[in-house]
């Protein structure tokens with residue numbers, strides 16, 4: 709399977725408004741992508757299209773080689789991990805960390821009616837180790853910091869061994885140290901041979917790790933630029949994108965943005 713995401717001329721209109729317009733986007737296995745865009749530019753809507761929660765008004769969608777319209781989307785979703793703020797809001801504070809992770813196997817949020825096996829828990833603890841959050845076992849969700857919660861949710865997203873992992877603003881609300889720790893954990897994950905394809909949505913350009921070899925820039929529901937991060941994240945391109953003069957400095961393979969006034 710090489711074709712992870714293939715969107716051709718995808719548009720999505722709601723209530724007379726065009727939210728996504730003529731999106732062409734192709735993601736191959738082995739690539740990891742960052743998606744950047746201002747508030748309301750359509751990032752979450754795009755993920756809704758990829759997961760089949762929104763149906764394009766026009767255009768063609770193929771995910772993990774499966775063309776929408778001829779695919780059982782509920783079955784396909786088992787191969788997609790999705791970590792978003794709306795998932796975070798649905799987790800009960802009293803749920804145990806390891807139960808949250810195991811519930812990813814059952815596409816449930818926490819364990820209420822499921823009967824997980826010892827193998828499920830063994831796998832969950834392995835993933836928690838990989839995500840550097842195994843020390844949270846036995847703790848309730850409400851006692852975990854925001855950074856720890858994000859790690860648990862990503863661990864939950866990995867539980868069903870997805871081919872595609874969508875991380876929507878995972879670093880939002882994290883302080884500098886917690887953010888860098890989470891980014892470093894995601895970086896380790898991407899370096900592993902069995903890593904899923906990761907799509908990382910963010911507002912912060914400096915979060916584009918070197919492993920995010922490709923970047924998609926969205927503006928008002930359209931693709932402003934798409935390609936290798938080095939080509940897309942230039943001072944010239946970003947000055948047009950933000951409509952103010954900016955400068956980009958690359959340090960250790962990461963782009964840092966500043967105003968050029």
Ligand SMILES: Nc1ncnc2c1ncn2[C@@H]1O[C@H](COP(=O)(O)OP(=O)(O)OP(=O)(O)O)[C@@H](O)[C@H]1O
Nearest residue numbers: 722723725727745746747748749750751752753754
């Ligand atoms: N179901 C819907 N019906 C009508 N409008 C919608 C719907 N979903 C999203 N929108 C609108 O589409 C636009 C894009 O929203 P979206 O949440 O995709 O942007 P975003 O880039 O993820 O924003 P943010 O960075 O603030 O999370 C917004 O103007 C939003 O109000």
